[in-house]
Amino acid sequence: MPLFERDTEIYRDRDALREDYQPEELVGRDEELRTFQAALQPVINGEQPNNIFLYGKTGVGKTAASRYLLSHLREDARRYDDIDLTVIFLNCDGLTSSYQIATRLVNELRSESNQISTTGYPLGSVYGMLWEGLDECGGTITVVLDEIDHVNDDSILYQLPRARANGNLDNAKVGLIGISNDFSFRDDLSPKVKSSLCEQEIHFPAYNAKNLQAILEQRAEVAFREEVLADEVIPLCAAYGAKDAGDARQSIDLLMKAGDLARDEETDRVTEEHVKRGRRALERGRIKEGINGLTEHGHLVLYSLLTLDLEGETPIRSRDVRPRYTRFAELANRDPLVPRRMRDHLSELAMLGIVSVTERNEGRRGGTYREYALDMDVELIISAMRDTIDLVGVHETIDSHVNTESKRTLDDFA
DNA sequence: AGTCCACTGGAATATTCGGAAG
DNA sequence: CTTCCGAATATTCCAGTGGACT
Incomplete structure (x- = not known):
């Protein structure tokens, strides 16, 4: 008897349930996508881009929506000769100050061989290098700062949108997109930052059960083989998800856990029972983590x-x-x-x-x-x-x- | 209408801890 | 090894808070 054996496969492609999977279409966020798209329109028109602020709880599709729209934007911008678009995506998790963000941005703009150290320069000269880098890049530059609530000073949020007005930039048109989980973050911003950054605000509400169901169906289509999921599995996952936090990540995890449980028992069908047990297992994991x-x-x-x-x-x-x-x-x-x-x-x-x-x-x-x-x-x-x-x-x-x-x-x- | 209880939650300040630099 | 810094934890202090009581 072989030591390793293929599992009875209920999955077609389990990776479709993983965190890093990016579906081609974004479902359940139609309205938000429309507003977001409209806010990005000036880029295509070759105008000064809007500064946009996205907020909503975790797992409601803010980052996914940004990635989705910006990759389309990048593609579509290529069709116009007079538009030179650069998108910089920066996750601010782990960064605590404007200084750190500024150095990261400078390094994004510079070539591999020309990176600067993340410490040691006076703040002013880092900004100097940043303006220089941006201007050299030229065209329209969209900077996405994900999870900006991790940063506790807002100088860069003030500097970046105003750079052109303050005469620091000549060639580049910079648009800033800020993404935050924390609603109170917006209220704590100083008024001058608020007025420039929040000129376009898009609120992402929690997903309801219907949204979640659509999302889960989309993923399950790719992830599972046909006829593997019992009818009530997806609605149940969606219902739990909507009840808990309206968080897509969490619902998808639950679906995956249910699938894994079914696979471990070598059945060829995922049932309501698996979902319930999966939920318990995930809950235990969450508590354990919390207690730890x-x-x-x-x-x-x-x-x-x-x-x-x-x-x-x-x-x-x-x-x-x-x-x-x-x-x-x-x-x-x-x-x-x-x-x-x-x-x-x-x-x-x-x-x-x-x-x-x-x-x-x-x-x-x-x-x-x-x-x-x-x-x-x-x-x-x-x-x-x-x-x-x-x-x-x-x-x-x-x-x-x-x-x-x-x-x-x-x-x-x- | 005004008092009062027994907390809550914010803020200022102090202490401890852990990691990086010297 | 010390020294320094910032983050995490604790302490101290105090101004509310809101419903029951007079």
């Missing part, structure tokens, strides 16, 4: 909440979590955090969707406070926590010191 990213004190806070939940004490206000937390912290040989900070950890757990929060107000008697409760299956959280390495030490410490009453609770899931 927490600090030790975050873990202790979660632990406190977990044991309290097992004792049926939830929902619970933060001051009642405190004594339990303090005890655990001492057992783990850590100084307990100050209440204000502990509340921050609680809200962080809430942010991850691990716990739920309800605001209550009992007026003069109790004031305003929030009540926390576990929002996830206890089993799921425990199994996710078990894998958290640095928790082991804490766990043992607690386990060996804790009094019999809570020991019983801990044993319940240890």
Whole structure:
């Protein structure tokens, strides 16, 4: 018997479900594409391009729409002799300042052999090099800055659109396209940046179930063999996706997970059951990741909440979590955090969707406070926590010191 | 109408940590 | 090895907040 064997293939091309796959047509974003296209029209007309600002949550097609339209734009611009279009696409993830963006842009414009170092120059001379590079390139230059909310100073967002007006550029016409996940980012911009960058704003709303279904169908067409998916699979994935965040990435991942589960069992059909199990598995992964990213004190806070939940004490206000937390912290040989900070950890757990929060107000008697409760299956959280390495030490410490009453609770899931 | 409770959430400030440079 | 920097974490302080109570 051979060691390796081809899987019973339900997939035609599994890669079509991967993150980097780019479909030829973009479905479910018709209206946004129309506005976006109209905003890009001046480029073709040879006019000064608009500055465009795109915003919307993750996975709603902002980047995909930009790539799609700009590649068409580039192609179509080639048909006109008098238009010389350059597109620079820069993802600002990991970049924190305008300075870093400017050096990246300079390097994009320069040849391999002529790159500059990303540190060491005065800001002014980097801008100087940037204007020089842009002017040398000439024609119309569209700069796309993806995830600009990662950058915490907006000088380049001011400089770039104004470069021509300020006399820094003679030949080049620069258009800036900013993409942001974070809606509040736009509000925080200084007024002068807002007026120039946000002259064209396009909002990408979350996908609804219908949009998601269209997207999934498009992908599934390529990814799976015919007759492999049960009828309810795609609608179900779409429904979950729309309910959660309207995020295409997430829905596609779910479809892929369901497919993988089916493949692992060597069945030739993906069913509703697979989707449900896939969802659970993905959810667990998400929680695990969330928990892994927490600090030790975050873990202790979660632990406190977990044991309290097992004792049926939830929902619970933060001051009642405190004594339990303090005890655990001492057992783990850590100084307990100050209440204000502990509340921050609680809200962080809430942010991850691990716990739920309800605001209550009992007026003069109790004031305003929030009540926390576990929002996830206890089993799921425990199994996710078990894998958290640095928790082991804490766990043992607690386990060996804790009094019999809570020991019983801990044993319940240890 | 005004008081008051018990928090919340923002902000200023301090401390610790980790990585790069010297 | 130290030194320095910026990011991440913590602490301290405090001005709201909004519904129950007088």
